[in-house]
Amino acid sequence: MMDFIKNHKSTVPFAQLKSLSVVYDQKGEQVEAVRDVSLDIRPGEFGVIIGPSGCGKSTLLYVLSGLLKPQEGEVYIDGQALTSRRNDTTLILQDYGLLPWKTVEQNVALGLLIRGYSKGEARKRVNTILTDLAIDALAKRFPAQLSGGQRQRVAIARSLALKPRLLLMDEPFSSLDALTRESLQGLLLDIWEKTKLSILLVTHNIEEAVFMGQRIFVMSKNPGTIINIVDNPMAGDISYRGKKEFYDGCAYLRSLLQ
Ligand code: ADP
Ligand code: MG
Numbered sequence: 318m319m320d321f322i323k324n325h326k327s328t329v330p331f332a333q334l335k336s337l338s339v340v341y342d343q344k345g346e347q348v349e350a351v352r353d354v355s356l357d358i359r360p361g362e363f364g365v366i367i368g369p370s371g372c373g374k375s376t377l378l379y380v381l382s383g384l385l386k387p388q389e390g391e392v393y394i395d396g397q398a399l400t401s402r403r404n405d406t407t408l409i410l411q412d413y414g415l416l417p418w419k420t421v422e423q424n425v426a427l428g429l430l431i432r433g434y435s436k437g438e439a440r441k442r443v444n445t446i447l448t449d450l451a452i453d454a455l456a457k458r459f460p461a462q463l464s465g466g467q468r469q470r471v472a473i474a475r476s477l478a479l480k481p482r483l484l485l486m487d488e489p490f491s492s493l494d495a496l497t498r499e500s501l502q503g504l505l506l507d508i509w510e511k512t513k514l515s516i517l518l519v520t521h522n523i524e525e526a527v528f529m530g531q532r533i534f535v536m537s538k539n540p541g542t543i544i545n546i547v548d549n550p551m552a553g554d555i556s557y558r559g560k561k562e563f564y565d566g567c568a569y570l571r572s573l574l575q
Contacts, residue, residue, distance in 0.1 A: 330393070331360045331483060332406075334356050334392055335392075337351060338388055339351045339373065339388060351541040362515055363509055363529055367521060367523070367530075367570070370538075372538035374541070376541070378408060380392055381394070381483075382402065382406055383399055405481055406483045407483075407485065408487065409472050411492060417459065421471050425446065425447065429442060429479065452471060452474065470501070472489070483515045488519055523570050528552065531552045532548060535573050549566060
């Protein structure tokens, strides 16, 4: 069984951006990536950000993970102003970010060892999580010996091993084929239901947003702003995909994005 730290019951948002603006400096030229973005993720909520390429989705995740300081605005995690990277927040990228010279189990253990866990403790946690994600048979393989879907499972395992309370995911399934993507979406929902951690997933895929996002933050580009927040109470229900409401939701979201 997974034994993650459950989020405290709370009405306070777990993660919050207030009036955020980010400007990149590109060889002296100022690129305004996002402007005046405010959003919050409640404890245990599954939020999705959707928007066209270049609208600043990744930028928002970098800010929330403490990797990037905004020029303007405020960032709070668990009620505290964010000043640097936090142990309870992890970020999963599209390209998995696995070290090619380390095996699956070594990749998954890495974050734990960096955080000072003993080898024995790390091994125990790694074994549990690999079994939970059905990749224990791959423990001794190297990333090059895995399919895309298996690699992303390893990346998810590596994040979950840290028992995060906030999981940030940047287009995690976009380079996978449709069937693999659906199976990983199911896996993620399963994890979310068991752990009740807060998730913020970025995608440009309309079906993925509607299937998974309890609240969908819709962005426009240049500079990126949030133009709509869609409540989507049926998200996360596996049977949702076959229902008329699902297709209506996709059509509605598509209309907002056009
Ligand atoms: P998205 O993830 O939605 O595709 P990004 O957050 O990656 O968008 O980028 C938002 C905008 O900021 C884009 O116009 C992009 O070109 C620009 N940008 C991103 N990173 C940098 C950077 N390091 N330097 C300059 N401009 C950047
Ligand atoms: Mg991006």
